[in-house]
Amino acid sequence: MAAEQPIPVYTNLNDLYGSLGTSLNHAEKWNTVAEEFQRRFGRKPAYIARAPGRVNLIGEHIDYCLFGVLPAAIERDILIAISPRPNHQEHAPGSVVAENMHTKYIRQVFAPAPRRRASISEEEVHMEEWHLDINTKELRWESYIKAGYYGVLVNYFAGGGSPVPVDILVTGTVPAGSGLSSSAAMVVGSTLAFLAVNGKLEPNFTGTGPQISKGQLVEMAVGNEKRVGVNSGGMDQAASVISIPSSALYISFFPELSASAVPLPPGAVFIIANSLVVSDKAVTAKRNYNLRVVETLAAARILARSLGIKVAKDEKVTLREVVGRLAGEVEEVGEMPVEWLSETLQRMECEAERLKPRNATEDGQLGVTMEEMIEMSGLSTEEFNQVYLSWVKVEATHFQLYKRAKHVFSEASRVLQFRQTCLSAASEASNPSTEPPSPIDVVRNLGRLMNESQTSCDQLYQCSCDELNELTKISRDAGALGSRLTGAGWGGCTVSLVLESGVDDFIKKVSESYGPFKDLKGEALNEVIFATKPSSGACVYKFE
Template sequence: MVAPADLPLVTVDALDKVYPADRVTNQGVRWNSLVESFKSHYGYKPAFIVRAPGRVNLIGEHIDHALFGVVPMAIVPDVIIAIGPRADTHEIRAQNVDPKYPPTAFTPSYSGGPAVDIEIRHLQWHSYVKAALLGYLKHPHSGGQSAGLDMLYDGTVPAGSGLSSSAAMVISTLLALLAANARLEGISKGDLVKMSMGAEGNVGVNTGGMDQAASVISTPAAALYVQFFPQLAGDPVPIPATDPAISFVIANTLVTSDKATTAKYNYNLRVVETLAGAALLAKRLGLAYTPADKVSYRQIVSEVAGGEHSLTGESVDNTDPTAGLRAAFKKTLQAIEHHLGNDSVRDGLSEDDLIDALDMSKQSFADTYLSLAVEPLGGKYRLYSRAKHILEEALRVLEFRRAIETGADGNMQNLPKLLGQIMGQSQDSCRDQFMCSCKEIDEITSIASEEGALGSRLTGAGWGGSTVSLVPAHIVPRFIENVSKRYSKYQGLGKDELEQAIFATLPASGACVHPLD
C-alpha cells in the first residue's frame, strides 16, 4: 500500500471532488468569477486553477519542529489561483481579486543561479509569491528555470488567523509553477510538502511542516496524523460518528498572528529554545550529539527507548501501536525534570550561561542557532518550560489519536468529552508553559467553555490568530450566536464579517490542480 505522502499530486475535473456537497454551488460561482476576472485582467482564458486549503490544528501545538507528530485537518477556506503560462517571457505577473493587495510584476535573475529579490523586513502579500518562486527554482525538479506566467489570486483564509494562510499561499503558488512548467509529474505530495517548507523559509520563517502537510496530504472526512520522524508520513484519522455528534468551530480572535514580523521574540525564539534545550538535554544524558547536530527531542526519545525499532519498527504491537512511544515520552519527561528542571535551568538561562552550559563559543552559538533573528524575553532562554510543553503535548497527540481510533476504548459516548479534555489541557500548556496564548485567545476559550464547548484551544502559532472548539453539533448555531454576542472584538461586525470570523467546519480535501478546457 502506498503511503499518503508518496501519492502523486491531485488533479481534479469537478468541484464536487474538492468541496463538501453543500458548498459546491457557491464555490462554483466563485471559481467562474475568478476565470472571468482573469480574462478581464490579462485578455485570455487561464489554463489551470490550483487550490491549497488552510488548516486547523486539532492537537499538537509547536511540536512539529521537534519532530513530534500532530493531528491537523484541512478546512474549506482556501487560496485558489487562476494561471496562464507565457512562453514569450520569464516575467511573473500576479494580481489579487481583493483590491487592498496591489498587483506586482517581476522577473527572476538567472545569472549565477536563480535569484529573486525579497524584502523580508517589509513583507507584502506578494512576498510569498516570490518566496514560492525562489523555492521552486532552487528545487532540482524545476531545472533552475521557470516560464513566465500570469496569476490571479482569490483567498478566503484570513491572513494572520492562525489557519495557515501563508502556507496556503506558498503551496498554491508552487502548484501554479509546477502546472505552468509542466512539472507536475514526478512530484509526490511529500515532495511538495518539503518544497513548500523550504520556500516559506525564504521569508524568514522557520517552519516545522505541519501546516504544509495538512494542506497537501489531507483527505475529506478525516483528520491527519502527521509524523516527521523517522520520516515524513501522513496517516488519515477518520472522525467517527459520535453520540452526541460533534463539530469543530473555528473562531478568529481578530488579533493578527504575523509570524514573519514577530518571529524574533515569538516563533523563531521558541524554535531556538527547543533546539538548544534538546542539545543541553542530550549533553547531560551523555548522548553522542553536538549542538551543531541540532538534535531534536524526538531523536532523544528514540535514544532513551534504546532505538527506534522498539517505537515504530516491525516489533511494535499492532493492538496498541503507540504504547512504546507513550512510555518513552514519559521516560523522557522524567529526564527533562531531572536535567532541565533544576534550579540552574528551570527559570531560564542568559545567553552567556546557555553558551557555557553547551560548551560553545559565542561564534559557534550564533552560527548554530541565530541564523534567524531572536530576542529572548527578559534576556532569558526558557528551556525547561518549553521542553515540558513539547513532551506533554506530544503525549496528548497520541492520546487524542488513540481515543479516536479505539472509540475511547469502546465507550463512544465518552469520546467527545475525552477529546475535549485533551484539547483543554493543551490550551493550558500553551498558555502557561509555551506562552503562546494571549488575552483574546484566553477570552474566547473561556467563553466557549461557558457556552457548551467540550474543549477549546488556540490553533496555529498562537499570539493571536484563531481558536478551535469541540462542540456538540446540535448546539452549534446557538454556540456561534452566543460567542458572537459575548466576544469583545466581534461587537459591531456585520453579518458577512461574523460568518468569516466564526464558523463550523469538518475535515476537507487537500491541495489540487484543476485543468481548464
C-alpha cells in the same frame, strides 16, 4: 501511503467539487476567479491551483521538534489562476504579472534573474542559479508567491531552460494572521501553480517525466516558506497538501514524513473563531516563533548531554531525536511503537527538570541567560553561535528551556492520546461483537485534552494572549467541550469542539459575549466564527 500519492490534477469540475466538502459554494467561487482572470488578462486561465488552510486540532509547536501532530484541512482556501503569456518570446524569461482580487493588494510585476554559479566543476559550468528579491523585513503578499516560485526555479531550472512568462490572479478565504495557515496555503498554491504552468506536474505525452508526490510537494513548500523568514516545521504544508475529507491527519516527521487518516467521532463538530488579533509570525519571529525553535533545539542538546546521550558538535538535534536515542530507537527500523513512545514521553516530562536554572532566583525565574545556556550546552560560545544562532535572529534576556520542553513532551503525549481515542472509538463502533463507547464520553475525552493543551500553550509555551484566553473561556461557557488556540498563537483563531446539535446556539452565545463580535451580523459574522468540515488537500484544475 498518503504522502506517496500524486497531486490530483482535475479536468472535471464535478469531480473536483465533490472532493472539497459541502458547507461552502465552491462552484461559485471557482467560476468567479476564472471569469475575473478572463476580464483582467483577456483569456481564460490554463490552470487554477488550490491550497486549503488548516486547523490544528491538537499538537501545537511540536512539529519542528519532529513530534507528530493532528491537523485537518479546512474548506476555506487559496486559489491561484495562472496562464502563460501569449507571445512569450517578447517577455523576459519567467516574468510574472501578479494580481490579487482583494482590493487592498496592488498589481506586482517581477522576473527572476539568472546568474552564473561561481564553480569550476565541469558538471556545474553550465548550471544557473536564480534570484528573486524577497523582502523578509516588510512582508508583502507577493513574497509568498515569489517564495513558491523560487523553489520551482532552483529545483527544475538550475540545469538550463527558462520558465515561461505568466499572468496570475490570487484570491482566498483563509484570513491572514489567523492561525489557519494562510501563509503555507499561499506558498503551496504558488508552488503548485508554477509547477503546473511549466509542465512539471504531470507526466509528458510518453508517460514519463516528473510525477511529483504529495510528500515531495510538502518538502518543497517547507523550504520555500523559509525564504520569507519563517522556520516552519512542516505541519501546515503537510495538512494543506495531504489531507482527506472527513478525517484529521496524523502527521509524523520522524524518521521521515508520513501521514495517516484519523477518523473523527460522529456527533460533534469543530468551530473556528477568529480572535481578530493579527499575528504576523514572520515580523515577530525573533521574539516569538523563531525564538521558540532555538529554545527547543538548545533544550534538546542540553537534555541529551545531561542524560549521557551523544550529540555531534555541529548537530541540531531535536527533542524527538533525544527521546528516540534514550529509548534505543533504531531509525532504520522506523518509528517506535506508540506505547513505547508514550512511556518515554512521560519519563521526559520529569527529566525536563534538568533544564531549570542551577541556582534559584528570588523572582522564581525558570529561564536561563545566554551565558548559562551556552555553559549548559557544553559548547564554546563560538560553537554555540554557529550551530544555533548563525541562521536565525532571536531576542530574549532569558531562555525558557524548561517550560518549552515541558510543553513539547506533554503536548506530544496529548496528541497520541487524542489519536488513540479516535481510532479506538472507530474500531469498536465497527466491531459488532463489542459494545461501542458512548459518543459523548469519547467527545468529552477529546475536549479535555484540548483544554489541557490550551493551558500548556498559555503557561508553558507562552504563545497565547489575553484575547485567546478570553475567547476559549467564553467558548467553554457557551457549551464547548474543549477549546484551544490553533496555529502559532499570539493571536489568530481558536478551535472548539461542540456537539452538532448545539452549533447554532454556541455561535449565538459566543458572538454575544466576545466584544469584537458583538456588532457583526450576517456574512461579516460568518467570516470570524464558523463550523468547517475536514477538506481534501491541494489540487490543480486544468482547463481543456
